[in-house]
Amino acid sequence: MDIVRVNDRELHVDGDGFLQEPELWDEAVAAEFARLDGTGELGPKHWELINYIRGFWKDSDMAPTVRSLCKESGLKLKELYELFPKGPARGACKIAGLPKPDGCV
Amino acid sequence: MDGLIYLDNSATSFPKPQVVYDFMKEFYQSHGVSPGRSGFDKALEAEEVVHSTRKLLTELFNGTDPNHLTFSYNATDSLNRIIQGMISKGDHVITSNLEHNSVLRPLYHRKHEGDIDVTYVPFDTRGYIDPDDVKRAFRKNTRLVIINHSSNIIGTVQPVAEIGRYCREAGIYFAVDASQSAGAVPIDVKAMNIDLLAFTGHKCLMGPTGIGGSYVGENVPIKCTIFGGTGVRSAHPFHLDEFPYRMEAGTLNTVGVAGLYAGVKWVLGEGIDNIHSHEMRLWDKLRRGVQAIDGVTTYCADDTENQNPVLSLNIDGWLAGDAGTMLDVDHNIATRTGLQCAPLVHVHLGTDKLHGTVRFSVGPFNTEAEIDTAVEAVREIASMKK
Numbered sequence: 001m002d003i004v005r006v007n008d009r010e011l012h013v014d015g016d017g018f019l020q021e022p023e024l025w026d027e028a029v030a031a032e033f034a035r036l037d038g039t040g041e042l043g044p045k046h047w048e049l050i051n052y053i054r055g056f057w058k059d060s061d062m063a064p065t066v067r068s069l070c071k072e073s074g075l076k077l078k079e080l081y082e083l084f085p086k087g088p089a090r091g092a093c094k095i096a097g098l099p100k101p102d103g104c105v
Numbered sequence: 106m107d108g109l110i111y112l113d114n115s116a117t118s119f120p121k122p123q124v125v126y127d128f129m130k131e132f133y134q135s136h137g138v139s140p141g142r143s144g145f146d147k148a149l150e151a152e153e154v155v156h157s158t159r160k161l162l163t164e165l166f167n168g169t170d171p172n173h174l175t176f177s178y179n180a181t182d183s184l185n186r187i188i189q190g191m192i193s194k195g196d197h198v199i200t201s202n203l204e205h206n207s208v209l210r211p212l213y214h215r216k217h218e219g220d221i222d223v224t225y226v227p228f229d230t231r232g233y234i235d236p237d238d239v240k241r242a243f244r245k246n247t248r249l250v251i252i253n254h255s256s257n258i259i260g261t262v263q264p265v266a267e268i269g270r271y272c273r274e275a276g277i278y279f280a281v282d283a284s285q286s287a288g289a290v291p292i293d294v295k296a297m298n299i300d301l302l303a304f305t306g307h308k309c310l311m312g313p314t315g316i317g318g319s320y321v322g323e324n325v326p327i328k329c330t331i332f333g334g335t336g337v338r339s340a341h342p343f344h345l346d347e348f349p350y351r352m353e354a355g356t357l358n359t360v361g362v363a364g365l366y367a368g369v370k371w372v373l374g375e376g377i378d379n380i381h382s383h384e385m386r387l388w389d390k391l392r393r394g395v396q397a398i399d400g401v402t403t404y405c406a407d408d409t410e411n412q413n414p415v416l417s418l419n420i421d422g423w424l425a426g427d428a429g430t431m432l433d434v435d436h437n438i439a440t441r442t443g444l445q446c447a448p449l450v451h452v453h454l455g456t457d458k459l460h461g462t463v464r465f466s467v468g469p470f471n472t473e474a475e476i477d478t479a480v481e482a483v484r485e486i487a488s489m490k491k
Binding site for chain 2: 087
Protein backbone atom coordinates (compact mmCIF):
# COMPACT_ATOMS: atom_id res chain seq x y z
CA MET A 1 0.00 0.00 0.00
CA ASP A 2 1.34 3.43 -0.93
CA ILE A 3 1.31 6.63 1.07
CA VAL A 4 0.29 10.12 -0.10
CA ARG A 5 1.20 13.08 2.10
CA VAL A 6 -1.37 15.87 2.42
CA ASN A 7 -0.23 18.67 4.68
CA ASP A 8 0.86 16.80 7.82
CA ARG A 9 -1.17 13.68 7.18
CA GLU A 10 -0.15 10.37 5.66
CA LEU A 11 -2.96 8.77 3.65
CA HIS A 12 -3.01 5.19 2.44
CA VAL A 13 -3.78 4.66 -1.24
CA ASP A 14 -3.94 1.49 -3.32
CA GLY A 15 -1.62 0.72 -6.21
CA ASP A 16 -3.75 2.85 -8.53
CA GLY A 17 -3.78 5.81 -6.15
CA PHE A 18 -7.33 5.39 -4.78
CA LEU A 19 -7.86 6.51 -1.20
CA GLN A 20 -8.17 3.55 1.16
CA GLU A 21 -9.93 5.42 3.96
CA PRO A 22 -12.57 7.56 2.25
CA GLU A 23 -13.60 9.16 5.55
CA LEU A 24 -10.25 10.98 5.59
CA TRP A 25 -11.06 12.82 2.37
CA ASP A 26 -11.33 16.59 2.36
CA GLU A 27 -10.76 19.36 -0.15
CA ALA A 28 -7.03 19.38 0.50
CA VAL A 29 -6.89 15.69 -0.39
CA ALA A 30 -8.77 16.36 -3.61
CA ALA A 31 -6.40 19.17 -4.52
CA GLU A 32 -3.36 16.98 -3.90
CA PHE A 33 -4.78 14.04 -5.87
CA ALA A 34 -5.58 16.43 -8.74
CA ARG A 35 -2.02 17.74 -8.68
CA LEU A 36 -0.58 14.24 -8.65
CA ASP A 37 -2.61 12.90 -11.58
CA GLY A 38 -2.09 15.95 -13.78
CA THR A 39 -5.63 17.32 -13.54
CA GLY A 40 -4.14 20.50 -12.10
CA GLU A 41 -5.91 23.22 -10.19
CA LEU A 42 -9.54 22.45 -9.43
CA GLY A 43 -12.08 25.01 -10.62
CA PRO A 44 -15.82 25.44 -9.97
CA LYS A 45 -16.82 22.87 -12.59
CA HIS A 46 -14.48 20.32 -11.07
CA TRP A 47 -15.97 20.92 -7.63
CA GLU A 48 -19.51 20.70 -8.94
CA LEU A 49 -18.79 17.22 -10.22
CA ILE A 50 -16.72 16.15 -7.21
CA ASN A 51 -19.53 17.18 -4.86
CA TYR A 52 -22.10 15.38 -6.99
CA ILE A 53 -19.99 12.20 -6.99
CA ARG A 54 -19.51 12.32 -3.22
CA GLY A 55 -23.19 12.96 -2.59
CA PHE A 56 -24.21 10.08 -4.82
CA TRP A 57 -21.70 7.79 -3.20
CA LYS A 58 -22.80 8.70 0.33
CA ASP A 59 -26.41 7.95 -0.59
CA SER A 60 -25.88 4.73 -2.51
CA ASP A 61 -22.38 3.36 -1.78
CA MET A 62 -21.80 3.45 -5.52
CA ALA A 63 -20.15 5.75 -8.01
CA PRO A 64 -22.64 7.48 -10.32
CA THR A 65 -22.87 6.37 -13.94
CA VAL A 66 -20.90 8.33 -16.49
CA ARG A 67 -24.18 9.24 -18.17
CA SER A 68 -25.46 10.80 -14.98
CA LEU A 69 -22.20 12.74 -14.57
CA CYS A 70 -22.66 14.20 -18.03
CA LYS A 71 -26.31 14.96 -17.39
CA GLU A 72 -25.61 16.57 -14.02
CA SER A 73 -22.81 18.73 -15.35
CA GLY A 74 -24.27 19.47 -18.75
CA LEU A 75 -20.94 18.39 -20.22
CA LYS A 76 -20.35 16.12 -23.15
CA LEU A 77 -18.14 13.16 -22.36
CA LYS A 78 -15.29 14.64 -24.36
CA GLU A 79 -15.51 17.79 -22.22
CA LEU A 80 -15.57 15.68 -19.08
CA TYR A 81 -12.30 14.09 -20.21
CA GLU A 82 -10.88 17.54 -20.82
CA LEU A 83 -11.82 18.47 -17.25
CA PHE A 84 -10.53 15.20 -15.78
CA PRO A 85 -7.93 13.85 -18.24
CA LYS A 86 -7.78 10.51 -16.42
CA GLY A 87 -11.48 10.03 -17.06
CA PRO A 88 -14.56 9.68 -14.88
CA ALA A 89 -13.38 6.70 -12.80
CA ARG A 90 -9.60 7.01 -12.58
CA GLY A 91 -9.84 10.80 -12.50
CA ALA A 92 -13.00 12.30 -11.09
CA CYS A 93 -13.93 9.47 -8.70
CA LYS A 94 -10.38 9.13 -7.44
CA ILE A 95 -10.11 12.85 -6.74
CA ALA A 96 -13.50 12.68 -5.02
CA GLY A 97 -12.00 10.13 -2.63
CA LEU A 98 -14.03 7.11 -3.68
CA PRO A 99 -12.56 3.62 -3.49
CA LYS A 100 -11.56 2.10 -6.80
CA PRO A 101 -14.74 1.24 -8.73
CA ASP A 102 -15.30 -2.45 -9.42
CA GLY A 103 -14.79 -3.48 -12.99
CA CYS A 104 -13.32 -6.29 -14.97
CA VAL A 105 -9.70 -5.19 -14.93
CA MET B 106 -32.25 1.97 -23.02
CA ASP B 107 -33.61 3.07 -26.37
CA GLY B 108 -31.39 2.63 -29.38
CA LEU B 109 -28.70 0.67 -27.57
CA ILE B 110 -26.40 -1.20 -29.92
CA TYR B 111 -25.63 -4.32 -27.94
CA LEU B 112 -22.28 -5.84 -28.85
CA ASP B 113 -21.60 -7.73 -25.62
CA ASN B 114 -23.08 -11.06 -26.60
CA SER B 115 -20.07 -12.99 -25.30
CA ALA B 116 -21.02 -11.87 -21.80
CA THR B 117 -24.62 -12.88 -22.36
CA SER B 118 -26.74 -12.88 -25.47
CA PHE B 119 -29.28 -10.08 -25.47
CA PRO B 120 -32.06 -9.79 -26.27
CA LYS B 121 -33.33 -13.35 -26.14
CA PRO B 122 -35.76 -14.57 -28.77
CA GLN B 123 -39.30 -13.57 -27.82
CA VAL B 124 -40.30 -17.24 -27.59
CA VAL B 125 -37.87 -17.65 -24.68
CA TYR B 126 -39.52 -14.89 -22.65
CA ASP B 127 -42.98 -16.17 -23.55
CA PHE B 128 -42.24 -19.81 -22.77
CA MET B 129 -40.61 -19.05 -19.43
CA LYS B 130 -43.53 -16.91 -18.32
CA GLU B 131 -46.11 -19.45 -19.42
CA PHE B 132 -44.18 -22.39 -17.97
CA TYR B 133 -43.54 -20.81 -14.59
CA GLN B 134 -47.11 -19.65 -14.23
CA SER B 135 -48.54 -23.03 -15.18
CA HIS B 136 -45.83 -25.46 -14.00
CA GLY B 137 -43.73 -23.68 -11.38
CA VAL B 138 -43.71 -26.73 -9.09
CA SER B 139 -40.88 -28.99 -7.96
CA PRO B 140 -40.22 -31.18 -10.99
CA GLY B 141 -40.94 -34.86 -10.59
CA ARG B 142 -40.38 -35.17 -6.91
CA SER B 143 -43.86 -34.79 -5.55
CA GLY B 144 -45.45 -37.28 -7.91
CA PHE B 145 -48.61 -35.38 -8.75
CA ASP B 146 -49.42 -34.83 -12.39
CA LYS B 147 -48.27 -31.22 -12.55
CA ALA B 148 -44.89 -32.17 -11.05
CA LEU B 149 -44.52 -34.98 -13.57
CA GLU B 150 -45.34 -32.58 -16.40
CA ALA B 151 -42.66 -30.19 -15.14
CA GLU B 152 -40.22 -33.10 -15.04
CA GLU B 153 -41.08 -33.83 -18.66
CA VAL B 154 -39.74 -30.42 -19.67
CA VAL B 155 -36.56 -31.04 -17.65
CA HIS B 156 -36.01 -34.44 -19.25
CA SER B 157 -36.90 -33.13 -22.72
CA THR B 158 -34.20 -30.48 -22.27
CA ARG B 159 -31.69 -33.15 -21.23
CA LYS B 160 -32.57 -35.08 -24.40
CA LEU B 161 -32.42 -32.01 -26.62
CA LEU B 162 -28.96 -31.04 -25.40
CA THR B 163 -27.70 -34.62 -25.46
CA GLU B 164 -28.69 -34.79 -29.13
CA LEU B 165 -27.12 -31.38 -29.80
CA PHE B 166 -23.79 -32.60 -28.41
CA ASN B 167 -24.22 -36.12 -29.86
CA GLY B 168 -24.10 -37.72 -26.45
CA THR B 169 -25.65 -41.06 -25.61
CA ASP B 170 -27.49 -40.97 -22.31
CA PRO B 171 -29.67 -37.93 -21.46
CA ASN B 172 -29.20 -38.63 -17.75
CA HIS B 173 -25.53 -37.75 -18.18
CA LEU B 174 -26.60 -34.28 -19.31
CA THR B 175 -26.89 -32.52 -15.99
CA PHE B 176 -27.76 -28.99 -14.95
CA SER B 177 -25.97 -26.42 -12.84
CA TYR B 178 -26.05 -22.65 -12.35
CA ASN B 179 -23.67 -21.85 -15.19
CA ALA B 180 -20.48 -23.01 -16.89
CA THR B 181 -18.33 -21.91 -13.96
CA ASP B 182 -20.37 -24.11 -11.66
CA SER B 183 -20.04 -27.09 -14.00
CA LEU B 184 -16.32 -26.53 -14.53
CA ASN B 185 -15.79 -26.50 -10.79
CA ARG B 186 -17.71 -29.78 -10.45
CA ILE B 187 -15.65 -31.26 -13.28
CA ILE B 188 -12.28 -30.10 -11.98
CA GLN B 189 -12.93 -30.99 -8.35
CA GLY B 190 -14.57 -34.26 -9.34
CA MET B 191 -11.79 -35.43 -11.62
CA ILE B 192 -8.52 -34.50 -9.98
CA SER B 193 -6.82 -35.82 -6.88
CA LYS B 194 -3.65 -35.04 -4.98
CA GLY B 195 -0.59 -35.79 -7.09
CA ASP B 196 -2.31 -35.31 -10.44
CA HIS B 197 -1.02 -33.24 -13.34
CA VAL B 198 -3.44 -31.11 -15.37
CA ILE B 199 -2.88 -29.52 -18.77
CA THR B 200 -4.74 -26.39 -19.74
CA SER B 201 -4.02 -23.29 -21.85
CA ASN B 202 -3.35 -19.58 -21.73
CA LEU B 203 -6.76 -19.05 -23.35
CA GLU B 204 -8.71 -20.11 -20.29
CA HIS B 205 -11.28 -18.13 -18.41
CA ASN B 206 -10.97 -17.74 -14.65
CA SER B 207 -13.65 -20.41 -14.32
CA VAL B 208 -10.87 -22.88 -15.15
CA LEU B 209 -7.81 -20.93 -14.02
CA ARG B 210 -8.98 -20.21 -10.49
CA PRO B 211 -10.09 -23.72 -9.48
CA LEU B 212 -6.74 -24.98 -10.77
CA TYR B 213 -4.77 -22.19 -9.04
CA HIS B 214 -6.42 -23.06 -5.75
CA ARG B 215 -5.64 -26.75 -6.00
CA LYS B 216 -2.09 -26.00 -7.09
CA HIS B 217 -1.65 -23.49 -4.27
CA GLU B 218 -2.78 -26.15 -1.80
CA GLY B 219 -0.02 -28.38 -3.12
CA ASP B 220 -2.39 -30.94 -4.60
CA ILE B 221 -1.62 -30.76 -8.29
CA ASP B 222 0.74 -29.50 -10.93
CA VAL B 223 -0.52 -27.56 -13.94
CA THR B 224 0.94 -26.95 -17.41
CA TYR B 225 -0.32 -23.98 -19.43
CA VAL B 226 -0.07 -24.47 -23.19
CA PRO B 227 0.41 -21.23 -25.18
CA PHE B 228 -1.44 -20.11 -28.30
CA ASP B 229 0.20 -18.99 -31.52
CA THR B 230 0.15 -15.52 -33.10
CA ARG B 231 -3.19 -16.30 -34.77
CA GLY B 232 -4.76 -17.40 -31.51
CA TYR B 233 -4.68 -21.19 -31.81
CA ILE B 234 -3.31 -23.93 -29.60
CA ASP B 235 -1.09 -26.50 -31.29
CA PRO B 236 -2.42 -29.97 -30.37
CA ASP B 237 1.16 -31.23 -30.47
CA ASP B 238 2.04 -28.81 -27.66
CA VAL B 239 -0.66 -30.48 -25.60
CA LYS B 240 0.68 -33.91 -26.47
CA ARG B 241 4.23 -32.88 -25.61
CA ALA B 242 3.02 -31.81 -22.15
CA PHE B 243 1.65 -35.28 -21.32
CA ARG B 244 3.16 -36.86 -18.22
CA LYS B 245 2.65 -40.22 -16.57
CA ASN B 246 0.47 -38.58 -13.93
CA THR B 247 -1.53 -36.36 -16.31
CA ARG B 248 -5.12 -36.89 -15.29
CA LEU B 249 -6.99 -34.19 -17.18
CA VAL B 250 -6.64 -31.89 -20.16
CA ILE B 251 -9.08 -28.99 -20.02
CA ILE B 252 -9.30 -26.59 -22.94
CA ASN B 253 -11.42 -23.55 -23.81
CA HIS B 254 -13.18 -24.44 -27.07
CA SER B 255 -13.62 -20.81 -28.09
CA SER B 256 -11.88 -17.85 -26.50
CA ASN B 257 -14.11 -15.20 -24.95
CA ILE B 258 -11.53 -12.55 -25.90
CA ILE B 259 -10.28 -13.38 -29.38
CA GLY B 260 -12.98 -15.81 -30.52
CA THR B 261 -10.67 -18.40 -32.02
CA VAL B 262 -12.12 -21.93 -32.09
CA GLN B 263 -9.60 -24.49 -30.95
CA PRO B 264 -8.84 -27.84 -32.65
CA VAL B 265 -10.49 -29.89 -29.91
CA ALA B 266 -10.99 -32.95 -32.10
CA GLU B 267 -7.22 -33.36 -32.55
CA ILE B 268 -6.54 -32.67 -28.90
CA GLY B 269 -9.27 -35.15 -27.95
CA ARG B 270 -7.74 -37.82 -30.16
CA TYR B 271 -4.35 -37.40 -28.51
CA CYS B 272 -5.93 -37.57 -25.07
CA ARG B 273 -7.93 -40.69 -25.89
CA GLU B 274 -4.82 -42.43 -27.29
CA ALA B 275 -2.95 -41.59 -24.08
CA GLY B 276 -5.80 -42.56 -21.76
CA ILE B 277 -6.10 -39.01 -20.39
CA TYR B 278 -9.51 -37.51 -19.69
CA PHE B 279 -10.42 -34.54 -21.88
CA ALA B 280 -12.67 -31.72 -20.72
CA VAL B 281 -13.89 -28.84 -22.89
CA ASP B 282 -15.18 -25.46 -21.75
CA ALA B 283 -17.91 -24.78 -24.30
CA SER B 284 -19.15 -21.55 -22.73
CA GLN B 285 -18.67 -19.61 -25.96
CA SER B 286 -19.16 -22.45 -28.43
CA ALA B 287 -22.24 -24.43 -27.38
CA GLY B 288 -24.91 -23.35 -29.83
CA ALA B 289 -22.40 -21.47 -31.97
CA VAL B 290 -20.41 -24.24 -33.65
CA PRO B 291 -20.98 -27.99 -33.91
CA ILE B 292 -19.94 -30.06 -30.91
CA ASP B 293 -19.79 -33.83 -31.15
CA VAL B 294 -18.55 -35.40 -27.94
CA LYS B 295 -18.08 -38.78 -29.63
CA ALA B 296 -16.22 -37.64 -32.72
CA MET B 297 -14.15 -35.15 -30.70
CA ASN B 298 -13.40 -37.64 -27.91
CA ILE B 299 -14.68 -35.20 -25.31
CA ASP B 300 -15.12 -36.88 -21.94
CA LEU B 301 -16.53 -33.89 -20.10
CA LEU B 302 -18.25 -30.88 -21.63
CA ALA B 303 -19.29 -27.78 -19.68
CA PHE B 304 -21.72 -25.27 -21.15
CA THR B 305 -23.77 -22.29 -20.12
CA GLY B 306 -27.34 -21.65 -21.14
CA HIS B 307 -27.37 -17.88 -21.45
CA LYS B 308 -24.98 -17.27 -24.32
CA CYS B 309 -25.25 -18.93 -27.73
CA LEU B 310 -27.96 -21.34 -26.53
CA MET B 311 -30.13 -18.24 -25.97
CA GLY B 312 -31.51 -19.26 -22.58
CA PRO B 313 -31.61 -17.15 -19.43
CA THR B 314 -28.85 -16.60 -16.90
CA GLY B 315 -28.68 -19.01 -13.97
CA ILE B 316 -28.74 -22.23 -15.97
CA GLY B 317 -25.83 -24.23 -17.34
CA GLY B 318 -24.68 -27.79 -17.26
CA SER B 319 -22.36 -30.51 -18.37
CA TYR B 320 -22.29 -33.72 -20.33
CA VAL B 321 -20.15 -36.43 -18.75
CA GLY B 322 -19.21 -39.49 -20.76
CA GLU B 323 -20.61 -42.84 -19.70
CA ASN B 324 -17.34 -44.31 -18.41
CA VAL B 325 -15.83 -41.21 -16.86
CA PRO B 326 -15.12 -41.78 -13.13
CA ILE B 327 -16.10 -38.34 -11.90
CA LYS B 328 -16.57 -38.00 -8.16
CA CYS B 329 -19.63 -36.38 -6.68
CA THR B 330 -18.73 -33.00 -5.18
CA ILE B 331 -22.18 -31.70 -4.27
CA PHE B 332 -24.38 -33.56 -1.82
CA GLY B 333 -27.98 -33.16 -0.75
CA GLY B 334 -31.53 -33.76 -1.81
CA THR B 335 -32.27 -35.83 -4.89
CA GLY B 336 -36.00 -36.34 -4.45
CA VAL B 337 -35.59 -40.11 -4.59
CA ARG B 338 -34.30 -42.76 -2.10
CA SER B 339 -34.20 -40.22 0.67
CA ALA B 340 -33.43 -42.83 3.35
CA HIS B 341 -30.03 -43.50 1.78
CA PRO B 342 -27.37 -41.78 3.88
CA PHE B 343 -25.08 -40.94 0.98
CA HIS B 344 -25.65 -38.94 -2.16
CA LEU B 345 -26.73 -41.13 -5.06
CA ASP B 346 -24.01 -42.28 -7.40
CA GLU B 347 -26.08 -42.66 -10.55
CA PHE B 348 -26.66 -39.91 -13.08
CA PRO B 349 -28.10 -37.32 -13.12
CA TYR B 350 -27.95 -37.28 -9.31
CA ARG B 351 -24.16 -37.64 -9.15
CA MET B 352 -23.89 -34.14 -10.64
CA GLU B 353 -27.00 -32.50 -9.20
CA ALA B 354 -28.38 -31.80 -5.73
CA GLY B 355 -31.34 -29.75 -4.61
CA THR B 356 -34.28 -28.40 -6.56
CA LEU B 357 -33.38 -27.48 -10.11
CA ASN B 358 -33.83 -24.04 -11.62
CA THR B 359 -36.81 -25.30 -13.57
CA VAL B 360 -37.79 -21.98 -15.08
CA GLY B 361 -34.17 -21.65 -16.23
CA VAL B 362 -34.32 -25.11 -17.75
CA ALA B 363 -37.57 -24.16 -19.49
CA GLY B 364 -35.97 -21.01 -20.89
CA LEU B 365 -33.00 -23.03 -22.04
CA TYR B 366 -35.36 -25.50 -23.73
CA ALA B 367 -37.03 -22.67 -25.63
CA GLY B 368 -33.67 -21.12 -26.48
CA VAL B 369 -32.20 -24.33 -27.88
CA LYS B 370 -35.38 -24.97 -29.85
CA TRP B 371 -35.07 -21.48 -31.33
CA VAL B 372 -31.39 -21.99 -32.21
CA LEU B 373 -32.14 -25.32 -33.90
CA GLY B 374 -35.10 -23.81 -35.73
CA GLU B 375 -33.00 -20.96 -37.10
CA GLY B 376 -30.07 -23.29 -37.76
CA ILE B 377 -26.71 -23.05 -36.02
CA ASP B 378 -24.96 -22.63 -39.37
CA ASN B 379 -27.32 -19.86 -40.45
CA ILE B 380 -26.88 -17.93 -37.21
CA HIS B 381 -23.12 -18.38 -37.33
CA SER B 382 -22.95 -17.24 -40.98
CA HIS B 383 -24.94 -14.10 -40.18
CA GLU B 384 -22.79 -13.27 -37.18
CA MET B 385 -19.52 -13.94 -38.98
CA ARG B 386 -20.55 -11.76 -41.92
CA LEU B 387 -21.09 -8.91 -39.47
CA TRP B 388 -17.87 -9.77 -37.59
CA ASP B 389 -15.92 -9.63 -40.85
CA LYS B 390 -17.45 -6.27 -41.73
CA LEU B 391 -16.55 -4.95 -38.29
CA ARG B 392 -13.03 -6.38 -38.50
CA ARG B 393 -12.32 -4.91 -41.92
CA GLY B 394 -13.84 -1.61 -40.90
CA VAL B 395 -11.80 -1.09 -37.75
CA GLN B 396 -8.59 -2.53 -39.20
CA ALA B 397 -8.69 0.24 -41.81
CA ILE B 398 -8.65 2.92 -39.11
CA ASP B 399 -5.29 4.44 -38.25
CA GLY B 400 -4.42 3.81 -34.61
CA VAL B 401 -6.57 0.73 -34.11
CA THR B 402 -4.96 -2.59 -33.16
CA THR B 403 -6.95 -5.83 -33.36
CA TYR B 404 -5.84 -9.11 -31.84
CA CYS B 405 -5.76 -12.52 -33.53
CA ALA B 406 -8.38 -11.51 -36.08
CA ASP B 407 -6.94 -12.75 -39.34
CA ASP B 408 -9.81 -14.52 -41.05
CA THR B 409 -13.23 -16.05 -40.54
CA GLU B 410 -12.18 -19.70 -40.42
CA ASN B 411 -12.39 -21.41 -37.02
CA GLN B 412 -13.57 -18.18 -35.54
CA ASN B 413 -16.50 -17.00 -33.47
CA PRO B 414 -17.78 -13.43 -33.79
CA VAL B 415 -15.65 -11.89 -31.04
CA LEU B 416 -13.24 -9.02 -31.79
CA SER B 417 -10.84 -7.42 -29.34
CA LEU B 418 -9.12 -4.14 -30.11
CA ASN B 419 -7.35 -1.16 -28.68
CA ILE B 420 -7.23 2.44 -29.86
CA ASP B 421 -3.97 4.37 -29.64
CA GLY B 422 -3.98 6.91 -26.83
CA TRP B 423 -6.93 5.38 -25.01
CA LEU B 424 -7.02 2.88 -22.20
CA ALA B 425 -9.53 0.17 -23.02
CA GLY B 426 -11.91 1.21 -20.26
CA ASP B 427 -11.97 4.82 -21.42
CA ALA B 428 -12.60 3.82 -25.03
CA GLY B 429 -15.45 1.62 -23.82
CA THR B 430 -16.88 4.53 -21.85
CA MET B 431 -16.79 6.70 -24.97
CA LEU B 432 -18.55 3.99 -26.96
CA ASP B 433 -21.18 3.62 -24.27
CA VAL B 434 -21.96 7.20 -23.36
CA ASP B 435 -21.35 9.04 -26.62
CA HIS B 436 -22.40 6.32 -29.08
CA ASN B 437 -24.79 4.10 -27.11
CA ILE B 438 -22.76 1.00 -27.94
CA ALA B 439 -22.36 -1.68 -25.27
CA THR B 440 -19.05 -3.54 -25.31
CA ARG B 441 -16.93 -5.25 -22.68
CA THR B 442 -13.64 -3.73 -21.63
CA GLY B 443 -10.80 -4.85 -19.38
CA LEU B 444 -9.39 -8.32 -18.93
CA GLN B 445 -12.72 -10.10 -19.52
CA CYS B 446 -11.93 -12.64 -16.75
CA ALA B 447 -9.23 -14.30 -18.84
CA PRO B 448 -6.01 -12.63 -17.65
CA LEU B 449 -3.49 -15.02 -19.21
CA VAL B 450 -4.74 -14.13 -22.70
CA HIS B 451 -3.88 -10.50 -22.01
CA VAL B 452 -0.49 -11.32 -20.50
CA HIS B 453 0.20 -13.40 -23.60
CA LEU B 454 -0.88 -10.56 -25.93
CA GLY B 455 0.74 -7.82 -23.81
CA THR B 456 -2.62 -6.07 -23.46
CA ASP B 457 -2.57 -6.41 -19.67
CA LYS B 458 -0.42 -3.25 -19.72
CA LEU B 459 -3.24 -1.39 -21.50
CA HIS B 460 -5.84 -2.51 -18.95
CA GLY B 461 -7.07 -5.10 -21.45
CA THR B 462 -9.01 -4.56 -24.62
CA VAL B 463 -12.34 -3.34 -25.91
CA ARG B 464 -14.27 -6.44 -26.89
CA PHE B 465 -17.04 -6.42 -29.47
CA SER B 466 -19.13 -9.60 -29.66
CA VAL B 467 -21.82 -10.01 -32.28
CA GLY B 468 -25.12 -11.77 -31.72
CA PRO B 469 -27.93 -13.07 -33.89
CA PHE B 470 -29.98 -9.88 -33.66
CA ASN B 471 -27.25 -7.44 -34.68
CA THR B 472 -27.55 -5.72 -38.05
CA GLU B 473 -25.23 -4.33 -40.72
CA ALA B 474 -26.36 -0.81 -39.85
CA GLU B 475 -25.28 -1.35 -36.24
CA ILE B 476 -21.86 -2.53 -37.38
CA ASP B 477 -21.52 0.55 -39.61
CA THR B 478 -22.31 2.73 -36.59
CA ALA B 479 -19.77 0.87 -34.45
CA VAL B 480 -17.01 1.31 -37.04
CA GLU B 481 -17.74 5.03 -37.29
CA ALA B 482 -17.72 5.32 -33.51
CA VAL B 483 -14.29 3.71 -33.31
CA ARG B 484 -13.10 6.03 -36.09
CA GLU B 485 -14.32 9.08 -34.19
CA ILE B 486 -12.72 7.98 -30.92
CA ALA B 487 -9.42 7.22 -32.69
CA SER B 488 -9.45 10.68 -34.33
CA MET B 489 -9.82 12.44 -30.96
CA LYS B 490 -6.30 11.49 -29.92
CA LYS B 491 -4.55 12.64 -33.08
